[in-house]
Amino acid sequence: MKILVPVKRVVDYNVKVRVKSDRSGVELAGVKMAINPFDEISVEEAVRLKEAGIATEVVAVSCGSAASQETLRTALAMGADRAILVETDAELQPLAVGKLLKAVADREQPQLVICGKQAIDDDANQTGQILAALMGWAQATFASKLCVEGETLRVTREVDGGLETLELKLPAVVTSDLRLNEPRYATLPNIMKAKKKPLDVIPAADLGVDIAPRLRHSQYSEPPVRKAGIKVADVADLIARLRNDAKVI
Amino acid sequence: MKVLVIAEHDNGKLAGATLNAVTAAQAFGAPVHVLVAGHDTAAVAGEAAGLAGVAEIIAVDAAHYRDQSAENLAVLVADVVRGEGFTGVVAGGTSFGKNLAPRTAALLDVAPVSDVVSIAGAGRYVRPVYAGNVMVTVESDEAIQVITVRTTAFAAAPSGGAAGVRERAPAADLGVSRLLGRELSKSERPELAAARVVVSGGRGLGSGEKYREVLEPLADRLGAALGASRAAVDAGYVPNDYQVGQTGKIVAPDLYVAVGISGAIQHLAGMKDSKVIVAINKDPDAPIFQVADFGLVGDLFEAVPQLADGLAAG
Numbered sequence A: 001m002k003i004l005v006p007v008k009r010v011v012d013y014n015v016k017v018r019v020k021s022d023r024s025g026v027e028l029a030g031v032k033m034a035i036n037p038f039d040e041i042s043v044e045e046a047v048r049l050k051e052a053g054i055a056t057e058v059v060a061v062s063c064g065s066a067a068s069q070e071t072l073r074t075a076l077a078m079g080a081d082r083a084i085l086v087e088t089d090a091e092l093q094p095l096a097v098g099k100l101l102k103a104v105a106d107r108e109q110p111q112l113v114i115c116g117k118q119a120i121d122d123d124a125n126q127t128g129q130i131l132a133a134l135m136g137w138a139q140a141t142f143a144s145k146l147c148v149e150g151e152t153l154r155v156t157r158e159v160d161g162g163l164e165t166l167e168l169k170l171p172a173v174v175t176s177d178l179r180l181n182e183p184r185y186a187t188l189p190n191i192m193k194a195k196k197k198p199l200d201v202i203p204a205a206d207l208g209v210d211i212a213p214r215l216r217h218s219q220y221s222e223p224p225v226r227k228a229g230i231k232v233a234d235v236a237d238l239i240a241r242l243r244n245d246a247k248v249i
Numbered sequence B: 001m002k003v004l005v006i007a008e009h010d011n012g013k014l015a016g017a018t019l020n021a022v023t024a025a026q027a028f029g030a031p032v033h034v035l036v037a038g039h040d041t042a043a044v045a046g047e048a049a050g051l052a053g054v055a056e057i058i059a060v061d062a063a064h065y066r067d068q069s070a071e072n073l074a075v076l077v078a079d080v081v082r083g084e085g086f087t088g089v090v091a092g093g094t095s096f097g098k099n100l101a102p103r104t105a106a107l108l109d110v111a112p113v114s115d116v117v118s119i120a121g122a123g124r125y126v127r128p129v130y131a132g133n134v135m136v137t138v139e140s141d142e143a144i145q146v147i148t149v150r151t152t153a154f155a156a157a158p159s160g161g162a163a164g165v166r167e168r169a170p171a172a173d174l175g176v177s178r179l180l181g182r183e184l185s186k187s188e189r190p191e192l193a194a195a196r197v198v199v200s201g202g203r204g205l206g207s208g209e210k211y212r213e214v215l216e217p218l219a220d221r222l223g224a225a226l227g228a229s230r231a232a233v234d235a236g237y238v239p240n241d242y243q244v245g246q247t248g249k250i251v252a253p254d255l256y257v258a259v260g261i262s263g264a265i266q267h268l269a270g271m272k273d274s275k276v277i278v279a280i281n282k283d284p285d286a287p288i289f290q291v292a293d294f295g296l297v298g299d300l301f302e303a304v305p306q307l308a309d310g311l312a313a314g
């Protein structure tokens, strides 16, 4: 079974981003970038399936600028076998990413695609579901457990009320949640080895899909910052303030 | 314009998120219809019909909608939208809505907009990005607007309506997925996403046993829902549906009590719109104090029981 893992280059989760002074976007110059944490989890899951003898090949794919090669190398160092960069400097929105990924999936014919549940920059939580719809495949979003059983896939999902277990026909799209696994750290020898693994670059234009943005992001702003309040002396002081000042109890 | 709200339910009861979605849908200034697709859902359709501001309920009953699979529902919603000329689709930004809306939008070949917190008419929205540290105004000219809305940003639609219920034939069963089972947390407490008071615990609690022993009496006193940080969920103190944050639930109660939680940006993303925030932490430099209205520096194992007792004493 071949597994395709879409990985996205995003601002590192430790960075607190700032809006540009002209409000046209977010300041990304000089900001530390990293693989989307959910995508790291997806790569880990795919590599574990390979180590368990269930998957035969793990292919990482990213859509974006040449800089995304670095993200793909991270996936390769974690154990992906090869990588594909769908290269474009244009702005990509989830529908466009879904269409590009569909074109890649049509070529690669994977039995399983593992996306992240959301990218931590745009927080859209859309791409996996869009890809599943475009492929006409089953989907299991927010996965916390995944088990391949012949031609079917058993997935436990984290839903608002608790957990839900689905059985899907393959091929299918799964999106990973935080508790699917704990991703490994790439070791230095594996980082060296990853440099020699194949990384194909396909110009987005060669895939013949419409990637023009459908949405305009006309203005960015920072929400009003919450001011720190006061430190109370003790529990009695806290109770008095909640009763008399805040009037919430 | 004509707007379709997708009802979320368990075949027996309408979910609270649908009430928020109905309010959000009013912002388009167009008639609001509600789709109730499920199996044996007459009670749900009745509940939806009683909401103020709803023009009509479209009820679709079939066994293959009982489990609410995104695959089958997306095909149905796309059919209804195309067949009846809807130009807006609204769902709550819950695990149900997030699962369904993007799939539906892709079938309609339109770009969906997630987690909308304000609507200035069709195609003009504000939504948070970067864990709520940035707000962006999104403009869309799509012929069909498909959005999910953050439930805490819109009030629940009141009752007082008397819409008619129209039945519609189901779409085909794709048969690509099957529900094997659900393990839903049962609780007598208010629903986390809609509670007036939330008591949340983090890694500082140390274990699931301590989490319950220390926080439950306080939550009982306050009539609060219980929440948690990701660290507390990952460590197995509480189930996943307790998680508050960027990748968990978004809450905005009148009172949020953070106990043994450091205040990472991913956690703040889920609770910083609370009216009053109380933090109890032994580290005076914990970032949670930067957003707390009332901070208590101290050992939670002493402070929380004192607080519960103090509230009991009236």
Ligand SMILES: Cc1cc2nc3c(=O)[nH]c(=O)nc-3n(C[C@H](O)[C@H](O)[C@H](O)COP(=O)(O)OP(=O)(O)OC[C@H]3O[C@@H](n4cnc5c(N)ncnc54)[C@H](O)[C@@H]3O)c2cc1C
Residues within 6 Å of the ligand: A005, A006, A007, A008, A009, A025, A036, A038, A039, A061, A062, A063, A064, A065, A089, A090, A091, A092, A093, A094, A097, A114, A115, A116, A117, A118, A119, A120, A121, A122, A123, A124, A125, A126, A127, A128, A217
């Ligand atoms: C130069 C440039 C400028 C941009 N400017 C803006 C802007 O101003 N405003 C704005 O909102 N957006 C902008 N974007 C797009 C934005 O960063 C996101 O790529 C896009 O909106 C997708 O949303 P998401 O990543 O939150 O999707 P989600 O649906 O949250 O992503 C879920 C999963 O989908 C997969 N995935 C998503 N994107 C990719 C990808 N590119 N390659 C491979 N897998 C992927 C991953 O598995 C990921 O975990 C820009 C992009 C580029 C390249």
Ligand SMILES: Cc1cc2nc3c(=O)[nH]c(=O)nc-3n(C[C@H](O)[C@H](O)[C@H](O)COP(=O)(O)OP(=O)(O)OC[C@H]3O[C@@H](n4cnc5c(N)ncnc54)[C@H](O)[C@@H]3O)c2cc1C
Residues within 6 Å of the ligand: A013, A037, A038, A120, B201, B202, B203, B204, B205, B228, B229, B230, B231, B232, B243, B244, B245, B246, B247, B248, B249, B259, B260, B261, B262, B263, B264, B265, B266, B267, B270, B280, B281, B282, B283, B286, B298, B299, B300, B301
């Ligand atoms: C992609 C991604 C998504 C994430 N999503 C979320 C999310 O949705 N929600 C979320 O919460 N986190 C999320 N996180 C995790 C987040 O970054 C933090 O790791 C997490 O919130 C920390 O939880 P905590 O505050 O309980 O633990 P810690 O940071 O370990 O804090 C524990 C606190 O308890 C205090 N403490 C310890 N003992 C006592 C005592 N006896 N009395 C008083 N205080 C005590 C300590 O001083 C400390 O401040 C995410 C991370 C990533 C990378």
